Amino acid sequence: MSVILSRRLFLASSAAILATRAAAADKIKPGPTSALLVIDVQNCFVDGGTLPVKGGAQIVPVINKLAPAFENVVVTQDWHTPGHTSFASAHAGKKPFETTQLSYGTQVLWPDHCVQGSEDAALLKDLKVPTAQLVVRKGFHKEVDSYSAFEEADRKTTTGLGAYLKARGIDTVFLVGLATDFCVAWSAVDARKLGFTAYVIEDATRAIDLNGSLAAAWKQMTDAGVKRIQSADIQTA
Numbered sequence: 382m383s384v385i386l387s388r389r390l391f392l393a394s395s396a397a398i399l400a401t402r403a404a405a406a407d408k409i410k411p412g413p414t415s416a417l418l419v420i421d422v423q424n425c426f427v428d429g430g431t432l433p434v435k436g437g438a439q440i441v442p443v444i445n446k447l448a449p450a451f452e453n454v455v456v457t458q459d460w461h462t463p464g465h466t467s468f469a470s471a472h473a474g475k476k477p478f479e480t481t482q483l484s485y486g487t488q489v490l491w492p493d494h495c496v497q498g499s500e501d502a503a504l505l506k507d508l509k510v511p512t513a514q515l516v517v518r519k520g521f522h523k524e525v526d527s528y529s530a531f532e533e534a535d536r537k538t539t540t541g542l543g544a545y546l547k548a549r550g551i552d553t554v555f556l557v558g559l560a561t562d563f564c565v566a567w568s569a570v571d572a573r574k575l576g577f578t579a580y581v582i583e584d585a586t587r588a589i590d591l592n593g594s595l596a597a598a599w600k601q602m603t604d605a606g607v608k609r610i611q612s613a614d615i616q617t618a
């Protein structure tokens with residue numbers, strides 16, 4: 382091998398090593414002031430559940446891989462009373478996925494789902510987040526829905542999550558879960574409203590996409606300053 386060729390090879394391999402190091406350095410390493418918010422990874426929202434989100438169960442291994450990279454993990458559960466106002470069955474003449482007007486505005490009506498204490502409302506058994514420190518249950522007021530983990534749909538009643546995170550010195554949240562265009566999006570936008578830096582890890586979410594709701598949700602999130610990333614952007618072990 383000529384000296385010139387071997388030098389070229391040396392430079393090329395050095396460049397490759399530097400590029401690998403740069404890629405690792407570009408990854409986000411969640412610190413003590415960050416929390417992973419695992420939104421509604423419940424039986425109701427996957428195949429076999431009452432309100433399945435297409436591909437919902439596929440996010441579980443992604444979340445299981447991400448969770449150990451976070452010192453702080455919070456899990457949420459949609460947790461409705463029987464006969465909840467968000468259920469079409471509670472409104473005479475209405476079918477699931479139609480809308481109605483409630484005191485706080487337009488409400489999408491859903492099949493009965495995530496009823497308190499039911500197997501349907503349980504977390505997916507394959508979800509492995511043993512380090513989760515808080516489980517927030519939402520949507521438990523019979524007359525008010527709550528897509529957001531932070532604030533109920535009347536836009537007045539807090540779940541307490543914002544105060545909890547602030548009390549623990551957490552300023553940044555990373556959102557994963559179901560569904561991208563409803564509970565994840567509302568939670569992410571509310572996180573921004575409360576002053577948190579917010580990332581949605583897109584490949585760790587799945588959407589319902591009802592009448593263009595996914596595109597609308599991404600626009601709202603982007604306008605609110607929510608950052609859209611992929612699980613590969615996070616430094617995991």
Ligand SMILES: [Zn+2]
Binds near residue numbers: 467
């Ligand atoms: Zn619900």
